Amino acid sequence: xxxxxxxxxxxxxxxxxxxxxxxxxxxxxxxxxxxxxxxxxxxxxxxxxxxxxxxxxxxxxxxxxxxxxxxxxxxxxxxxxxxxxxxxxxxxxxxxxxxxxxxxxxxxxxxxxxxxxxxxxxxxxxxxxxxxxxxxxxxxxxxxxxxxxxxxxxxxxxxxxxxxxxxxxxxxxxxxxxxxxxxxxxxxxxxxxxxxxxxxxxxxxxxxxxxxxxxxxxxxxxxxxxxxxxxxxxxxxxxxxxxxxxxxxxxxxxxxxxxxxxxxxxxxxxxxxxxxxxxxxxxxx
Amino acid sequence: xxxxxxxxxxxxxxxxxxxxxxxxxxxxxxxxxxxxxxxxxxxxxxxxxxxxxxxxxxxxxxxxxxxxxxxxxxxxxxxxxxxxxxxxxxxxxxxxxxxxxxxxxxxxxxxxxxxxxxxxxxxxxxxxxxxxxxxxxxxxxxxxxxxxxxxxxxxxxxxxxxxxxxxxxxxxxxxxxxxxxxxxxxxxxxxxxxxxxxxxxxxxxxxxxxxxxxxxxxxxxxxxxxxxxxxxxxxxxxxxxxxxxxxxxxxxxxxxxxxxxxxxxxxxxxxxxxxxxxxxxxxxxxxxxxxxxxxxxxxxxxxxxxxxxxxxxxxxxxxxxxxxxxxxxxxx
Numbered sequence: 001x002x003x004x005x006x007x008x009x010x011x012x013x014x015x016x017x018x019x020x021x022x023x024x025x026x027x028x029x030x031x032x033x034x035x036x037x038x039x040x041x042x043x044x045x046x047x048x049x050x051x052x053x054x055x056x057x058x059x060x061x062x063x064x065x066x067x068x069x070x071x072x073x074x075x076x077x078x079x080x081x082x083x084x085x086x087x088x089x090x091x092x093x094x095x096x097x098x099x100x101x102x103x104x105x106x107x108x109x110x111x112x113x114x115x116x117x118x119x120x121x122x123x124x125x126x127x128x129x130x131x132x133x134x135x136x137x138x139x140x141x142x143x144x145x146x147x148x149x150x151x152x153x154x155x156x157x158x159x160x161x162x163x164x165x166x167x168x169x170x171x172x173x174x175x176x177x178x179x180x181x182x183x184x185x186x187x188x189x190x191x192x193x194x195x196x197x198x199x200x201x202x203x204x205x206x207x208x209x210x211x212x213x214x215x216x217x218x219x220x221x222x223x224x225x226x227x228x229x230x231x232x233x234x235x236x237x238x239x240x241x242x243x244x245x246x247x248x249x250x251x252x253x254x255x256x257x258x259x260x261x262x263x264x265x266x267x268x269x270x271x272x273x274x275x276x277x278x279x280x281x282x283x284x285x
Numbered sequence: 286x287x288x289x290x291x292x293x294x295x296x297x298x299x300x301x302x303x304x305x306x307x308x309x310x311x312x313x314x315x316x317x318x319x320x321x322x323x324x325x326x327x328x329x330x331x332x333x334x335x336x337x338x339x340x341x342x343x344x345x346x347x348x349x350x351x352x353x354x355x356x357x358x359x360x361x362x363x364x365x366x367x368x369x370x371x372x373x374x375x376x377x378x379x380x381x382x383x384x385x386x387x388x389x390x391x392x393x394x395x396x397x398x399x400x401x402x403x404x405x406x407x408x409x410x411x412x413x414x415x416x417x418x419x420x421x422x423x424x425x426x427x428x429x430x431x432x433x434x435x436x437x438x439x440x441x442x443x444x445x446x447x448x449x450x451x452x453x454x455x456x457x458x459x460x461x462x463x464x465x466x467x468x469x470x471x472x473x474x475x476x477x478x479x480x481x482x483x484x485x486x487x488x489x490x491x492x493x494x495x496x497x498x499x500x501x502x503x504x505x506x507x508x509x510x511x512x513x514x515x516x517x518x519x520x521x522x523x524x525x526x527x528x529x530x531x532x533x534x535x536x537x538x539x540x541x542x543x544x545x546x547x548x549x550x551x552x553x554x555x556x557x558x559x560x561x562x563x564x565x566x567x568x569x570x571x572x573x574x575x576x577x578x579x580x581x582x583x584x585x586x587x588x589x590x591x592x593x594x595x596x597x598x599x600x601x602x603x604x605x606x607x608x609x610x611x612x613x614x615x616x617x
Binding site for chain 1: 341407429588
């Protein structure tokens with residue numbers, strides 16, 4: 001029963017991870033740019049939610065639409081103003097560009113908030129539900145529900161909205177999309193905005209679960225990489241599956257072996273998947 | 286476009302290089318110990334950048350996990366020295382063997398399973414991070430509490446055991462950097478260098494021409510890893526303390542690759558120029574922002590400077606400088 005509790009907690013956290021990684025997956029799947037500033041953008045969102053909570057007492061869950069919208073605009077502007085010029089450049093130039101963006105974000109947060117860990121105080125932080133003997137933390141359940149809602153919204157957008165379909169067309173065939181008159185640069189900006197919106201929402205949700213600190217950003221960038229590669233870059237269900245896998249692996253190895261070894265297991269899982277099935281569990285070959 | 290065959294160094298480049306070497310040899314006699322310590326940082330960055338440049342700049346395989354080989358070189362030689370008194374000049378070979386093996390295995394696994402491009406880059410990070418966490422739990426080398434080398438009197442110089450002043454390390458690293466420069470220059474002119482560049486430019490075409498792509502990519506990784514580990518040995522004996530979380534840090538891997546990219550990826554002199562520019566930038570930011578007690582300002586200016594360089598000179602500073610100095614078009 002104890003193990004079941006841990007697995008469920010891992011799955012719930014994994015849903016939030018999945019939403020975060022989905023942003024990376026969408027950006028790479030369409031624009032073919034690896035967002036090395038992904039974790040940094042999420043930490044920025046976490047600080048935004050933290051500040052809103054501190055100044056106005058807003059619950060991060062309530063603040064999440066606001067932060068998500070702000071991150072969308074940031075991502076849109078970033079792609080429009082900067083990254084669009086680098087989409088055809090070699091990998092290492094894109095890497096350096098996003099490294100610079102990541103460095104600036106982390107340094108700005110450091111200047112604004114200092115290196116201390118911050119968190120939000122919620123009156124329901126220690127509430128839990130019990131279903132059939134399994135204990136569920138209320139914050140974890142809310143965070144997971146929020147994440148699943150975010151993923152569903154994004155899925156619906158890509159499936160049904162005109163712009164969403166246009167973006168998928170761009171991803172399938174960029175030249176073809178241009179030929180039929182789609183504004184590829186604008187669609188790329190929207191895509192990057194959506195990717196950023198994913199981390200905006202994920203950041204608000206994650207703030208319910210962990211403390212925020214400027215330097216955790218790199219770890220989450222790496223975590224997002226692990227998850228999307230596990231699930232398959234560009235695959236939406238893959239990101240969720242990868243998130244769940246990593247969430248459960250972390251929770252179990254943290255409990256069974258040693259919490260400091262938990263990311264070693266995630267990396268081992270990544271290496272295994274890359275070697276056995278490089279396109280990821282649900283990716284297309 | 287690129288020249289079909291490399292000429293020997295043009296006379297003006299050779300003259301500039303000779304001038305540079307003479308200046309570097311003479312410098313420690315004229316500057317204070319602070320400048321020497323900064324120059325040691327420059328030379329470490331230059332050497333690591335040159336080693337990385339072989340696999341990524343020449344052979345075109347983006348590795349983002351070179352801290353792994355720094356760590357293997359550092360830990361192998363330091364542990365052998367601390368535990369058994371093995372002098373670093375011997376321990377270095379253990380580190381090189383270990384790093385070359387690790388590099389070959391990673392490259393062979395990746396390329397055998399057709400992992401390339403961004404996936405390969407992420408795989409190299411994964412291996413480096415995995416090893417970092419393993420070393421965090423590796424008690425024989427001190428795990429998280431660190432491995433320490435006995436600190437000796439910095440005034441006496443014991444070259445055999447690499448115990449001595451920063452000036453001694455300065456000359457060792459200068460020799461290493463110039464050696465790496467000569468080796469890179471030599472390899473570029475050999476068959477293997479041409480093969481690497483062919484693979485970098487168009488792997489499928491290279492394969493069609495009958496180049497054993499797999500073998501040459503693995504060779505590039507092994508050589509690059511072994512060279513990196515030698516720098517790791519010197520780093521261990523210079524710093525005198527090793528912690529897995531700093532030696533194997535992702536940040537170190539990123540530092541290693543920033544200098545050559547800024548200087549000009551795949552060029553001979555790019556890594557060295559990039560190391561000077563980046564370190565000078567870092568030092569300038571430290572002293573400029575030191576007067577304001579704002580943490581993060583230094584990193585912020587550093588990020589902005591990176592952004593400016595990648596926006597204005599995405600191919601690197603060396604091709605631009607070379608044209609400015611009238612040394613002819615760059616070859617890469």
